[in-house]
Amino acid sequence: MIFNSVTFLLYLPVVVILYWLLPQKTRLWMLAVMSLLFYAFWKPQYTLLLLFAAVLDYYIAIAIHRQQDKRRRRRLLIISLVLNLGILFYFKYLVFFTENLGDVLSVLGMQLQLPHLEILLPVGISFYTFETISYTVDVYRRHLEPERNFISYLNFLVYFPHLIAGPVLRASHILPQYKKRLPFRWQFINDGFSMLVYGLFLKVVLADNIAPIADHGFAMPTNAVSALDVWTLAFLFGFQIYFDFAAYSYIAIGCARMMGIHFHDNFNFPYMAVSPKAFWKRWHISLSTWIRDYLYLPLAGKKVELQKPQAISEVQHETNAKGYLALLATWAIMGFWHGANWTFIVWGVYHALLVAGYRVLGHNKAGGSRIKKITGWCISLPLLMLGWIPFRSENVTVMAAYFKKLCIPQQYLWLGLRENNYLIAAVLLLLVIAAYLFHTYIKPYLSGTIWGYWLKYVALSAAVALVIVFLRPVSQFIYFQF
Amino acid sequence: MRFLKFSPVFHVLLPIASGIFLLYAFRNKVGTAEDIGLGKDTYRYYPYAGKYPIHLKSPRQLSQFTIGWKQRGEDSVYLWLGNSQLHGINQYSPGQVNAVEALQQQLQPYNTEVMGASYPNANMQELLVSALYFVPLLKVKALIVPVFFDDMREDNIRQALQLPGVAAAVKERRIYVDSIQNIAAKFLQETGEKDDAVAAYTTGSSPQAVTERWLNRTLRDNWQIWKKRPDYRGAAFNFLYLCRNQLLGIHAGTVRHVIPGVYRQNYMAISALLQFCRDQNIPLVIYIPPIRNDIPLPYNSNDYSKFKNDIERDCRAEGARFINLENLLPPGVWGSKSATRLNGKDMEEIDFMHFRAQGHQLLADTMFKILQAVR
Numbered sequence: 001m002i003f004n005s006v007t008f009l010l011y012l013p014v015v016v017i018l019y020w021l022l023p024q025k026t027r028l029w030m031l032a033v034m035s036l037l038f039y040a041f042w043k044p045q046y047t048l049l050l051l052f053a054a055v056l057d058y059y060i061a062i063a064i065h066r067q068q069d070k071r072r073r074r075r076l077l078i079i080s081l082v083l084n085l086g087i088l089f090y091f092k093y094l095v096f097f098t099e100n101l102g103d104v105l106s107v108l109g110m111q112l113q114l115p116h117l118e119i120l121l122p123v124g125i126s127f128y129t130f131e132t133i134s135y136t137v138d139v140y141r142r143h144l145e146p147e148r149n150f151i152s153y154l155n156f157l158v159y160f161p162h163l164i165a166g167p168v169l170r171a172s173h174i175l176p177q178y179k180k181r182l183p184f185r186w187q188f189i190n191d192g193f194s195m196l197v198y199g200l201f202l203k204v205v206l207a208d209n210i211a212p213i214a215d216h217g218f219a220m221p222t223n224a225v226s227a228l229d230v231w232t233l234a235f236l237f238g239f240q241i242y243f244d245f246a247a248y249s250y251i252a253i254g255c256a257r258m259m260g261i262h263f264h265d266n267f268n269f270p271y272m273a274v275s276p277k278a279f280w281k282r283w284h285i286s287l288s289t290w291i292r293d294y295l296y297l298p299l300a301g302k303k304v305e306l307q308k309p310q311a312i313s314e315v316q317h318e319t320n321a322k323g324y325l326a327l328l329a330t331w332a333i334m335g336f337w338h339g340a341n342w343t344f345i346v347w348g349v350y351h352a353l354l355v356a357g358y359r360v361l362g363h364n365k366a367g368g369s370r371i372k373k374i375t376g377w378c379i380s381l382p383l384l385m386l387g388w389i390p391f392r393s394e395n396v397t398v399m400a401a402y403f404k405k406l407c408i409p410q411q412y413l414w415l416g417l418r419e420n421n422y423l424i425a426a427v428l429l430l431l432v433i434a435a436y437l438f439h440t441y442i443k444p445y446l447s448g449t450i451w452g453y454w455l456k457y458v459a460l461s462a463a464v465a466l467v468i469v470f471l472r473p474v475s476q477f478i479y480f481q482f
Numbered sequence: 483m484r485f486l487k488f489s490p491v492f493h494v495l496l497p498i499a500s501g502i503f504l505l506y507a508f509r510n511k512v513g514t515a516e517d518i519g520l521g522k523d524t525y526r527y528y529p530y531a532g533k534y535p536i537h538l539k540s541p542r543q544l545s546q547f548t549i550g551w552k553q554r555g556e557d558s559v560y561l562w563l564g565n566s567q568l569h570g571i572n573q574y575s576p577g578q579v580n581a582v583e584a585l586q587q588q589l590q591p592y593n594t595e596v597m598g599a600s601y602p603n604a605n606m607q608e609l610l611v612s613a614l615y616f617v618p619l620l621k622v623k624a625l626i627v628p629v630f631f632d633d634m635r636e637d638n639i640r641q642a643l644q645l646p647g648v649a650a651a652v653k654e655r656r657i658y659v660d661s662i663q664n665i666a667a668k669f670l671q672e673t674g675e676k677d678d679a680v681a682a683y684t685t686g687s688s689p690q691a692v693t694e695r696w697l698n699r700t701l702r703d704n705w706q707i708w709k710k711r712p713d714y715r716g717a718a719f720n721f722l723y724l725c726r727n728q729l730l731g732i733h734a735g736t737v738r739h740v741i742p743g744v745y746r747q748n749y750m751a752i753s754a755l756l757q758f759c760r761d762q763n764i765p766l767v768i769y770i771p772p773i774r775n776d777i778p779l780p781y782n783s784n785d786y787s788k789f790k791n792d793i794e795r796d797c798r799a800e801g802a803r804f805i806n807l808e809n810l811l812p813p814g815v816w817g818s819k820s821a822t823r824l825n826g827k828d829m830e831e832i833d834f835m836h837f838r839a840q841g842h843q844l845l846a847d848t849m850f851k852i853l854q855a856v857r
Contacts, residue, residue, distance in 0.1 A: 001690055006697040041690040190493035197497070216638055224743035416743020418637065423726065457497060464501025468707070469714040 001041040001160075003251045004203050004471060011038065012196075015160075016258045020184050028151045028178060031159065038160040039124070046122040049087065054157045056083055057132040061139040061146040073140060080136045088129045091121050096340035124164040126337055128157055130287075134294055135171045144172050152178045159261075161252035165245070167266040167286035174261070182260040194460065195254030201463045203247035204470040206428075210240040213424060217417055218392055222401040227411035228422075230389065230402045231382070235425040237392045238385040239432070242270065245284070271384070272436045274376035276354035279384055291334050300326035328352045338391070343399055346390040354383060505707045505714065512710065512717040520566060520602070521819035524836045525574035529583035529598075537569060537582045537598035540642050541615055547597055548619075558623035560589070560596040560853060561616055563609045565633055567771055568600035570836040572817030578839035584846030589853075594623060601643075605636035606748040610755045611643050617762060624765040624856050626849065629752065631781050631789055632835070637744040728824045734831045735778070740785040752793065756800035765856045766802040768793060772845065774834050776813040803856055810848060815841035 001008050015034050019027050040047045060080045067073045089097075095118075102114045135156070138144035147153040156174050157163075182188075214236040217229065225233070249266035256263050266286050273279035280288045300323055328349065335348020386406075393399035405411045415422070446452035520526065528537045534550025535543050551559070562568065562582055571580055579587075582598035589596060597620065599612055609627055616622070701708040726732065752768075759766035770790055773779065779786065790806065797804035815837045821829035 005690065005694050006701065007690060007693045010697070041693070042688055044689070186490045186493075189490055193494045212638070220637075220743060220747065224746050226743070229743065414742050416741065416746075418635065418741055418744060420726075453492070457492065457500075460493075460497035461500035461504065464497050465504040466718075468501060468505060469711050469718065 001038045003248065004200065004208075006471070007041070009471075012255060012258075016189070016255075019259045024181050028149075028155055032151055032154045035155070035158040035160040035163060039158065039163060042123055043120070049122055049125075050128060050158060053084060053087070053128060053132050054154050056080065057136050058147070058150055058153050061136050062148070064136065064140050065146045077136060077140045081133065084129050084133055088125060091119055091125055093336075093340045095119055127166050127168060128163065130168055130290055130294075130337075131171075132157060134168075134290060137294055138171060147171065147175055159256070161255040162263065165248045165252075166284075167249055167252065167263050168290045169263065169286070170290075173264070177261050185260070188260045189258055192254040192256070192258030194456070195250045195257060197460055197463045197467060199247040199250030199252075199254060200467045200471065201247075202243045202250065204472065205463075205466045207240050207244035207247060208470065208472070210236060210243065210424070210428070213421055214240050214392075217421065218394070220416065222398055222405070225402075225405070225416040226414045227405045227408065229416045230405050231386075232417060232422055232425050233392075234385045234388050235429065236421065237388045238271070239425070239428045241388065241391075242267075269432075269436045269439070271381060271432055272377065273380055273384070274373045275380050276351065276358050276384065279380065280351075280355070287334075291330060295333060296326055296330040299329055324356055327356055331355075342396045343390045343393050346396065346399065347387060350387050350390060354387070502707070508714070508717070509707065509710060512713045520570055520836070521822075521833070523817055523819045524566075524570040524572050524833065526566075526569055527571050527574065527578075527580045527583075528569055529579060529586070531586070536586055536596065537580070537600070539569070539599075539601070541599070541612065542642070544616070544619065551595065551597075551620075554595065555593070556621065557593045557595050558621045560585070560594065560624050560626060561613070561620065561622050562596055562598045562626040562849075563604070563612055564598070564600040564628050564771075565604040565630060565835075566600065566602040567628070567630070567835050567837075568598055571842060572819075572833060572836045572838045574839065579842065580839070581842040581846040581849065584843050585849055588846065588850045601640065603633060603636050605633045605638075606751040606755070607637070608639055608643050610751040610758075611639060613755060613758065617758075617764065622764055624767060624853060625759055626767045626769070626853075627755065628769050628771040629793055630771055630835075631786055632738065634745050634748045634789065635738060635741050637741075637747055724822060724824045727822050733821065733823070734819070734834060735780050737780055737782055739782045740789070745789075749792070753796065756796060756802055759802065760800050766797075766800075767805065767849075767852060767856060768797050768802055769805040769807050771807060772811040772837065772841065773808050774811075774813065774816045774832065774837075775809060777832065780834055803852065805852060807845070807848065811837055811841045811844060815844070 001011060011034075015031070018030050018034075022030055036047055036050070039050060057080055060076055064073050064076045067076065098114050102112065105112050135144070135153075139146045147156070152175060153171075155178055156169065156171050159169075159174070162169055214233060217225070217233040217236065246267040253263045253265070264286060266284060268282040268285070270279055270283035273282050331348040331352035332345050333348070335344040335346070335351075338344045338347070389402050390399045393402060443452075446455060526539075528535060528539055530536065531550055531554065534546050534553075536547065536550070538544065538547060551557075562585070568582060569580060571578060580598075582596055586596045597616075599616065601608060604612075606629065613625060613627070617625070698708075703709075756766065770793070790808075794804045794806070817833050817836065817838055818830040819833040819836075821831045823829070
């Protein structure tokens with residue numbers, strides 16, 4: 001089921017009402033069944049795959065916990081990793097590998113008739129695979145006791161708000177919340193509703209209306225766009241993906257909030273980051289912390305401690321070759337996680353180079369003067385936006401053509417898009433800045449005052465009207481495909 | 483204060499009620515998206531022969547045209563494509579007709595028909611898509627296509643004409659790789675499916691699609707606001723458009739320049755259309771449309787001259803008939819429209835695109851003579 005649909009807007013109140021009415025044990029059953037139903041609305045058959053992943057790690061985690069022998073514990077962990085990553089590989093990467101293998105063999109002069117594969121990617125597989133892996137690894141590291149109640153564990157994995165596109169949850173944060181029955185408070189509904197409407201507004205009013213403009217620009221032949229167009233398209237897609245993905249996170253957090261369940265924030269004005277390092281403390285925070293704990297630290301050979309709510313960029317980094325290699329490998333894998341295409345790997349490496357460059361230049365200390373921050377933002381924002389070019393490009397050839405344009409001065413002397421596109425990109429940038437300034441400097445003063453309540457009421461009313469007008473499941477969330 | 487802080491009435495129910503109330507409050511103020519674009523002084527006129535349309539506003543109406551066409555004897559057809567100039571009549575009075583109907587009346591004695599198809603701001607890629615679709619399904623005697631400088635700046639293929647096969651083929655100029663018939667068949671099928679506003683994720687047989695389709699249909703049939711949602715969206719975009727014009731001082735007379743990338747795309751479509759008609763052996767009449775010329779044109783003069791020269795040159799090279807009709811209409815047949823600004827309702831500005839019924843008659847007369855020469 002997709003959030004931006006009428007179906008979901010009918011489904012949600014039913015689940016929330018049942019959740020608060022039912023006794024503890026029954027409500028967990030109801031939540032699990034309704035979450036599976038939510039998933040089955042897309043392709044019912046793939047629900048079995050999801051259940052398989054859940055059952056597998058539920059039992060393996062218990063077995064790991066019981067086992068005292070280190071080698072056997074490790075063996076069990078490897079079985080879990082191989083099965084989970086094997087399923088992910090089959091559905092997400094097999095076609096990519098087959099195609100590339102074919103290309104490599106033909107370069108070597110060998111003609112091998114490889115089968116043409118058409119495999120439909122189950123939605124959310126990248127997310128729930130990461131979650132189940134983190135659970136098993138945490139149990140292996142003895143950071144977490146395995147969950148004995150299967151329904152609780154199942155809810156950790158399949159809980160519908162985060163099931164398809166995150167935030168990437170940690171068992172240690174969620175499982176205790178299922179056990180503790182909070183008393184009903186209207187505050188939960190109020191807060192959750194605001195986040196839901198805000199998320200829907202970002203998705204159906206902003207992201208869905210920027211999408212055709214960005215899509216159209218990227219569909220144009222590369223010889224029909226100039227360097228300024230490439231910059232504009234990078235900004236347009238940057239805003240589209242931000243609104244789209246942040247929308248999903250806000251809706252997810254809002255839905256969970258209505259049931260008194262707390263998810264950590266996943267976005268915090270990422271485009272106001274003053275450095276590439278700061279960007280990853282503000283963008284897809286749940287994934288960046290996951291990557292830190294389960295990929296970067298092991299690769300860098302560092303001891304993994306119990307999770308702290310900090311991003312990969314906050315870890316004390318090794319500034320030796322091993323540290324940089326770990327950084328590069330981590331980001332390449334993170335890129336590849338987003339999609340089976342070389343363009344995503346380039347995107348990951350691009351960000352690794354930005355972070356490494358920032359580290360080399362010695363600007364990894366927090367703080368600094370306001371002028372330094374503004375300068376940092378002015379430099380970082382275009383670089384970060386440019387990162388969306390490989391992410392959005394159809395293939396490496398197109399991506400290279402875009403980057404080549406950026407290096408040719410003559411390509412800055414003409415414009416290939418409609419004037420409105422430049423205007424829209426500029427207006428969106430101003431809107432994001434204005435929203436940040438309002439959030440940082442004005443909202444704290446209004447909070448708790450009668451003006452604050454009325455302003456919120458007016459904004460919510462307008463947002464509800466716009467959501468009704470623009471709500472169309474014309475496009476899924478971008479992160480559904482990852 | 484406590485009420486404001488915790489009450490679900492204030493935080494949930496009241497905003498929902500107010501949001502819906504806002505939509506009801508504006509329901510009589512939103513017109514259809516195209517009416518907003520044309521302005522109140524220009525009337526959309528799509529003529530009929532009996533019960534059946536002879537001028538289509540969407541390719542989906544083709545089946546209705548075909549029924550009438552078959553009943554009338556399946557005569558060969560002049561296919562006249564265009565933008566809102568073809569269906570818009572400025573200062574319309576009942577009984578007046580547009581150029582398509584005027585031409586149809588003149589062609590009656592010759593066992594020949596005319597079918598019009600026009601869409602607001604239709605660019606050349608869209609007209610090519612339409613030609614690719616219509617030609618294999620009708621006995622086309624000649625194709626008439628205006629090339630507007632304004633529309634060389636438009637670059638989307640609208641959803642009603644949008645389908646992967648044709649659109650991608652046009653974009654990549656691969657139109658001869660796939661057979662035209664296949665494209666047309668696919669076009670018919672996919673356009674039919676995509677016409678619904680909630681297309682992509684409500685088609686198919688997944689539980690999501692089935693439920694969503696049913697819910698949307700139920701809401702549309704039972705709630706006026708839901709039915710009017712496309713008009714609300716049109717009004718919202720129009721508001722942004724008016725704000726832009728207001729802030730940047732843009733008006734009907736503001737000089738337009740060529741947008742190189744978009745121009746290139748549309749020019750490729752013209753080239754493809756020329757090739758297509760040559761290969762299919764269909765006479766093609768391309769004309770530079772009438773424009774009000776007693777006042778300075780809203781075009782960059784160098785760009786506009788080059789545009790006309792390029793098209794004339796290529797038409798000659800490909801054996802198409804090129805006619806420049808920009809000076810066809812006298813100033814008296816042109817009209818005005820409400821200014822496209824926030825406070826523009828009571829202000830008038832010149833309409834460079836749409837003319838009165840007399841202009842349509844003159845255009846039809848001229849086209850009749852041209853077609854006689856083509857025949």
